[in-house]
Amino acid sequence: MKILAIARNTFREAVRNKVFYLLLFFGVFFAFSSRFVSMLSVGDQQKVLMDVGLASIHFFSVLVAIFTGINLVYKEIEKKTIYNILSKPITRLEFVLGKFTGLALTLLVALASMALLFFLFLFVTTGSFAPRCLIFFGLLYIELLIITSLSLVFSSFSTPILSSIFTVTLYLVGQVLWTFQEFKTRLHEPFSRYVATALYYLLPNLDKFNVKNEVVMEMELSGGRLLAAAAYGVVYVAALLTLAVVIFRRRELN
Amino acid sequence: MQAKTIALFMALILTAGALQFHYDTQVEYFAERQAFVTLPDGKTLKVLSFGYRNLVADFLFIWAIQFYSATHITNRFDYIENIFDVITDLNPRFKAPYLVGSWIMGLEGGRYRMAIRLLEKGARNNPEEWIFEYDAGFYAYRDLKDLELAEKLFKQAAERPNAPPLIRRKWAHMVYMQDNLDYAFRLWKEIERSADDQLSRDSAFHHLYQIDFERDKQLLKRAIGEFRRRFGRNPAELAELRVRGILKEIPRDYQGRDYRYDPESGTIKARRNYKWKSSY
Amino acid sequence: MMAAIEIQGLEKSYPSTFGTRRIPVLRGINLTVEPGQIYGFLGPNGAGKTTTIKCMLGLLRPDRGNIRLLGRDSNSLESRRHLGFLPENPYFYEYLTIRELLGFTGRLFGMSPAERKRRVEEVLRQVGLWGREETKLGKCSKGMIQRAGLAQALVQDPEVLILDEPFSGLDPVGRKELRDLVLSLKHSGRTIFFSSHILQDMELMVDRVAIIINGRLVREGHLDELISRSVRHYELVVEGVDEKAAARAGLSGERRDNRTIIRVETLEEVNSKIRAVQSVSGRIAAMIPVKLTLEDIFMREVGK
Structure with missing residues (x-):
């Protein structure tokens, strides 16, 4: 399959990049440093350990997603290696899907290795295994897929610096999008209310995937909620990829 | 082909919106939000804000306004003093948080002594302003009925530069009331x-x-x-x-x-x- | 017989910096390349060579006109199946080895693993990279990159090969090897379309040539028809003759320092001038045959 060939190549490029390992290293390093942070805490050390560990993994995996996403797609255009691909019998759709699949695979490997080390570390230091963290990792993966699709959309028409800014901005907005609902109730002008509502439903709501607290505090997480979040994520990714294809088809490669 | 793809995109983004709607009906989304259980103190946050102190203060302030007007969160006043302390530590010359914070503490939360403490901090950090002690004096007089405290606060406010004559009258009135x-x-x-x-x-x-x-x-x-x-x-x-x-x-x-x-x-x-x- | 490449009325413009107007780059290109030909696409930098090639590959959308490759519309995916392309100053993934690049290219054409293995080895030998295929592309010299680029263009054994400025940056040995390779491909029945801004690249190998200037084809045909390969005139540089003596001997020309530069049209005339120089005890310092250059044609076309 041609898509798989592009995916494979993308994956290969990502994992042969030094920055990828640097980010992985930092993720793991900070996850491990939670041991020292937890020592400073009085009582409930496991909670602090998990808090800091999961937060580090969250942060650095998002960095990996943004960095690899933008870097790999833009470099392809900037260095004109894309000519070698698109001058072959490859559609733009195949190209976008191939890139996405490769990036998704890269993120899977990155997240899985960080998660594995986290579980190992947790087991060694506390003697317990927190399977609920798997829920967080699962949803985090969907979040990473949304971020990487966003970076695909942006780098299909913009420069890497702008793409990074757009992606990071949307990521941050996505984390606090839930406030739009509250914000809306404070707006009196109908027009701004419509805008707030539209943005709330259009922009990626990444907070849905952030169940760190629920996981660590052993709060209730209904299956329905998780399923709805996952379905939302998958559909959103599909929408972004479609948009990337639309933009990419229009794009001329000077 | 392109038209079909655009239509597909529309359909998908609408579906995503619908799923979002569905999700929100499923989860008591806002009720879950708790107060900051642990907010680092102002000094720590100054370090953590990496030179964006004012920005962090702005964000915290805006967040606090939203949070404290969410009336369904019943325990929202538990950490209010800490939060406004941090905001005003980050940007001591940012005047609105003292005033708004004291309104929230006092008028919404009934915590007048706390409100007065915040306002006194505002006056310490902004010696050219009379409004903080004036507001504080009002809380002391009207809500705490502590005439002595009110007198002290109005006196301090009246002695600030540019204090309107009204404050001197309030001060005198407090003295008279005692x-x-x-x-x-x-x-x-x-x-x-x-x-x-x-x-x-x-x-x-x-x-x-x-x-x-x-x-x-x-x-x-x-x-x-x-x-x-x-x-x-x-x-x-x-x-x-x-x-x-x-x-x-x-x-x-x-x-x-x-x-x-x-x-x-x-x-x-x-x-x-x-x-x-x-x-x- | 179906043409290998057929371009009709191709027009393309780019938006200006602020998008307020469109700057025409191609103003109606018509050309036909018959199968088995080596076709040279000659023009100064910025004439529209690369734009034409990108339109052929579907990287750019023409404003007007159509392009058929082996009878298929260039917008169709099928048209690229039998096409090999070497971009100008090719750049490939630094982290791949040459073999991995060729394997990847083979996969893009949907070749089976066995076929891929066979073809990769074949093209490696063909371009002279056999034995060096495990080198990372990031560590390759410019010449090796050019060969690797050629190899990836040849992986699926294309009918038509499009090379954008393939000679640029090659040393004389590299040029010779590339020329030999192109000629051998022609002998196995392939069509080669290549662009260059250097006239000498075209010599000794192309069957036909098209000259593009300012987005228009100004000449098209056999190279010999277009440019007289013979010398246009000679320049004689004469020393040791003062201006008066030179004038008396009929040696009028441009004086530079104490030399006279005389323009001479034919070889016969050259001989008679040499005799004249000797008669006034002068000395020939140099004789320069002046050939027609692309620049001459260009200047002539611009002058029209």
Whole structure:
């Protein structure tokens, strides 16, 4: 399959990049440093350990997603290696899907290795295994897929610096999008209310995937909620990829 | 082909919106939000904000406004002092958080002493502003009914540069309310002297008239009591107090006119009556 | 017989910096390349060579006109199946080895693993990279990159090969090897379309040539028809003759320092001038045959 060939190549490029390992290293390093942070805490050390560990993994995996996403797609255009691909019998759709699949695979490997080390570390230091963290990792993966699709959309028409800014901005907005609902109730002008509502439903709501607290505090997480979040994520990714294809088809490669 | 893809995109993004709607109906989304259980103190956050102190302060402030107006979160006041402390530590010259924070603490949360502490911090950090102590004085007077504290706060506010004359009047009024009549009289005299508009002068005059009357009333009351003890009756007229040597002189009102005396009940009345005073 | 490449009325413009107007780059290109030909696409930098090639590959959308490759519309995916392309100054993924690049290219054409293995080895030998295929592309010299680029263009054994400025940056040995390779491909029946801004690249190998200037084809045909390969004139540089003596001997020309530069049209004339120089005890310092250059044509076309 041609898509798989592009995916494979993308994956290969990502994992042969030094920055990828640097980010992985930092993720793991900070996850491990939670041991020292937890020592400073009085009582409930496991909670602090998990808090800091999961937060580090969250942060650095998002960095990996943004960095690899933008870097790999833009470099392809900037260095004109894309000519070698698109001058072959490859559609733009195949190209976008191939890139996405490769990036998704890269993120899977990155997240899985960080998660594995986290579980190992947790087991060694506390003697317990927190399977609920798997829920967080699962949803985090969907979040990473949304971020990487966003970076695909942006780098299909913009420069890497702008793409990074757009992606990071949307990521941050996505984390606090839930406030739009509250914000809306404070707006009196109908027009701004419509805008707030539209943005709330259009922009990626990444907070849905952030169940760190629920996981660590052993709060209730209904299956329905998780399923709805996952379905939302998958559909959103599909929408972004479609948009990337639309933009990419229009794009001329000077 | 492109049109079909665009249609697909539309369909997908709408589906995503619908799923989002569905999700929100499933989860009590906002009720879940808890107060910051652990917010690092201002000093730590100064380090953590990496040179974006003001921005972090802005964000925290905006967040706090949203959070504290979410009335369904019942425990939202648990950490309010810490939060506003942090915001004002990050940007001590940012004035709105002191005022808004104290409104929330006081008017919404009924925590007036906390509100006054925040406002005093605002005054310390912004010595050119009178508004903080003025607001604090109001909380002390109106809500805590702590006249001594209110007097202190209004006094401090009044002594700030550019403080409007109104505050001096509040201060004087606090002094008066605590029955410190001589002090209050001096203050009002001062106000009358420095007044540069008719309204202030009138107001000062009314207060001076009233305080003068209160002082005289106390004096006369004591004298009448003494008279009654000696002669077993009320004096027939005030002049009798002088005749019998109880008072060297019969006091007159602020405008130099005699008070009205009722020998039957032994009570004194002023010729003028400023109603807002006699509620006392 | 079906043409290998057929371009009709191709027009393309780019938006200006602020998008307020469109700057025409191609103003109606018509050309036909018959199968088995080596076709040279000659023009100065910025004439529209690369734009034409990108339109052929579907990287750019023409404003007007159509392009058929082996009878298929250039917008169709099928048209690229039998097409090999070497971009100008090719750049490939630094982290791949040459073999991995060729394997990847083979996969893009949907070749089976066995076929891929066979073809990769074949093209490696063809371009002279056999034995060096495990080198990372990031570590390759410019010449090796050019060969690797050629190899990836040849992986699926294309009918038509499009090379954008393939000679640029090659040393004389590299040029010779590339020329030989192109000629051998022609002998196995392939069509080669290549662009260059250097006339000499075209010599000794192309069957036909098209000259593009300012987005228009100004000449098209056999190279010999277009440019007289013979010398246009000669320049004689004469020393040791003062101006008066030179004028007396009929040696009028441009004086530079104490030399006279004389323009001479034919070889016969050259001989008679040499005799004249000797008669006034002068000396020939140099004789320069002046050939027609692309620049001459360009200047002539611009002058029109």
